[in-house]
Amino acid sequence: VEKIKFQIETAWNANEENYQDTVMYVIKKMDEGCIRVSYFSEGKWKVNEWVKKAILMFFSMREINVIEVGPLEFYDKIPIKNKFKEKGVRVVPPAVARYGSFISPGVTLMPSYVNIGAYIGKDTMIDTWATVGSCAQVGNRVHISGGVGIGGVLEPIQSNPVIIEDDVFIGSRCILVEGVLIEKEAVLGANVVLTSSTKIFDVTREDRAIEMKGFIPKSSVVIPGTYPKKFPSGIYHVPCALIIGKRKDSTNKKTSLNEVLRQHRLSF
Template identity: 70%
Template sequence: MKVNVLKLEIDKIWDKKNTWIKKSDTIIKVVDHLENGYIRVSDCLNGKWVVNEWIKRAIIMFFFIKKMNTIELGPLEFYDKIPIKNKFREKGIRVVPHAIARYGAYISSGVVLMPSYVNIGAFIGKGTMIDTWATVGSCAQIGDRVHISGGVGIGGVLEPIQATPVIIENDVFIGSRCILVEGILIEKGSVLGANVVLTASTKIFDVTHDKSIEMKGIIPKYSVVIPGSYPKKFPSGTYYVPCAIIIGKRKESTDKKTSLNDALRTHNLVI
C-alpha cells in the first residue's frame, strides 16, 4: 500500500475508534514502514522540520489494537504490547547487552547501541552512538554520526499529536546526563556539555557577542553549550533557575572528530 493511501486511511479512521480493530492491517502496515525506515515521524522539508501527525496517530492506534503478550528472551521475560526489535546482524547494527529497542523504531546501519533504550517511532541515523543508560524517547529524531553520551535522557512525544519531537541533526555531540525534552531542536554540529537541560521553556543565552542574545527551543548549528543559571524573582525572593549558555562555535570542518576535539579543548568543556 502506497504511503499517501496509508495516510488517507489513517486520517479517515482516527475519529472512529470502533473501526480501529477492523483496520488493524492498515495500522500495522504504518508501523512496519516505520520499522524499515520508509517513513518517519518528522521530515526536514526545505530546511524546516515538519511533523507527520498521521504517523503519530497510527502509533497510538497500534497501542490500542495490540494485546499484552509475554516476550521471552532466554532467561529474561517481558510482558508488553510492542515486540522487541531484532535481526540486528542483518541490519549492520551493533547491540551490546542489555540494549533494548522497540519494534517501530528505525535504526540505521553502523549504529552502536550500548546498554540503552530506544522507543517506538524513533529514528536513528547512520554511524550514531547511543551510549550506556541513554534513553531515546518515542518519535525522537536523531541524525547521522551523533554521539549520545551515557545517561542522556531524550524525551518522547506522542500526544498532543501536533507536538514536535526532540530533533538532533547530524554530527551533534550530547554530553553525559543531558536532558532534552518538549520538541527541542539541536542543529547540526552542535556540542552540549554535561548536564545541559533543555525544555521548551528553558532560556538559552548566546554570550558570544557584545550583548547576550536570548532564545528558546533551538540550539543553532555548531554551537558549544554549557549548563548555567540566571536569577529570577519570586514572591518569596530571588532564586537561580537553570538555563543553557552558548559559549562558542564549533568549526565547520570536514574532519568532524578533529573539530570536536578542538571545541572541547578551546572551551575546557566537560562531556
Template identity: 75%
Template sequence: MKLNKLKLSIENAWNHKEKLEYHLKNDVIYVINQIDKGNIRVSEFLNGKWRINEWVKKAIIMYFSIQKMNLIELGPLEFYDKIPVKNKFKKKGIRVVPPAVARYGSYISTGVILMPSYVNIGAYIGEGTMIDTWATVGSCAQIGSRVHISGGVGIGGVLEPIQASPVIIEDDVFIGSRCILVEGVIIQKEAVLGANVVLTSSTKIFDVSNENSILMKGVIPPSSVVIPGTYPKKFPSGIYHIPCALIIGKRKESTNKKTSLNEVLRTHHLF
C-alpha cells in the same frame, strides 16, 4: 500502497478508533512496519524546516490499542508487553551490547552502536550514531547520522498531543553526559552540548559568545557549543538562580566531527 491513500486510511481509522474495521487495523500495522524499516517517519525535513506527520503518530497510538499483551522470552530474560523488540541486528549491520533494547516500530540505521540503552517506538536513528550506556531515546525522537549520545542522556518522547513536535537532533551532533532534552527542542547540525545541559521548550538559551547576549528558546543553532548556566530571577522571597543554557561559541570548521567533547571545551578555555 500510495502514501496519500494510506494517510487518508489512517485518518479515517482515527475518527472511528472506537471500533476499528479489519482493513483499517491492517493499515495501522502496515504503517508501523514501514516506520520500523525507515520508509515512513514521524517527522521529516522538507523545504528548509522540520514537518510533523501527525497521521503517523495517530497510527502509533492506535497500534497500542489493537495489540494484545504477549510474553516475550529472550534467553533467560522475560518481558510482558504489547510491542515486540527489534531483532536481526547482525543482518542490518547494527552493534547491540546487552542489555540494550529497541522496540519494534523504531528505525535504526546501519552502523549504529547501541550500548546498554533503550529506544522507543517511532524513533529514528541515522547511520553511524552512538547511543551510549543508559541513554534513552523516547518515542518519536529523531536522531541524525554520526551523532554521539553520551551516557545517561534522556531524550524525551512524544505521542500526545498529536500536534506536539518530537525532540530532533540533526547530523554530527555531540550530546554530553546526563543531558536532558524534552518538549520538542531541536539541536541543529554539528552542535556540541556539554554535560548536564537541560533543554525544554521554555528553557532560556543565551548566546553569550558576543558582546551583547541573544535570547532564544527551543532551538540550538548549527555548530553551537553549549554549556549549562543560570540566570537570576526575583521571587517574593528573594532572588534565585534559574537553570538556562549558554552558547559560548561555535565549533570550528577545522575541528574533526568525531573530536571529543573535552577538546571542544578546551578550545573555549572551559576545560
C-alpha cells in the same frame, strides 16, 4: 503513502475498529525506515501527524503478552526489535529497541533503550543508559553520551518530537524534551537540560546576550548555566543554557570537537 495516510485519518476520526492491517503496515514501514514521524522539507522539520495516530492506534489494538528473549522475560504490548546482525547494528546487552523504531546500519547501542517511532541515523552511538524516546529523530554520526534522556512525544498529536541533526555531540546526563531542536554539529556539555521553555542565551557577543528558546543553532557549543530571577521570597538562580562558542568549519568534525574540549575545558 497518501492512500495509507487517508486510511489512518479515516480510522482515527471515525474510531473504526477495522483498521488493523493498515496500522500494522505503517508500523512495519517505520521499523524499516520507510516512514518517519518527522521529516525535513522546505528548510524546516515537519510532523506526520497521521503516523503518530497510527502508533496510538497500534497501542490500543495490542494485547499484553509475554516476550521471551533467551533467559530474559518481558511482559508488554510492543514486540522487541530483532535481526540486528542483518541490519548491521551493534547491540550490547541488555540494550533494547522496540519494534517500530528504525536504527540505521553502523549504529552502536550500548546498554540503552530506543522507543517506538524513534529514528536513528547512520554511524550514531547511543551510549550506556541513554534513552531515545518515542518519535525522537536522531541524525547521522551523532554521539549520545551515557545517561542522556531524550524525551518522547505522542500527544498532543501536532507536537514536534525532539530532533537532533547530523554530527551533534550530546554530553553525559543531558536531558532534551518537549520537541527541542539541536541543529547540525552542535556540542552540548554535560548536564545541559533543555525543554521548550528553557531560556538559552548566546553569550558570545560583547554588547549583549541573545535569548532564544526551543532550539540550539548549528555548530553551537553549549554548557549549563543559571540566570537570576526574582520571586516573592527573594532572588534565586534559575537553570538555563549558555552558548559559549562555535565549532569551526575550517577543521574536520573530530579535530573541531577536540579543540572545543581544550579551549573551553568542558566536561563531556
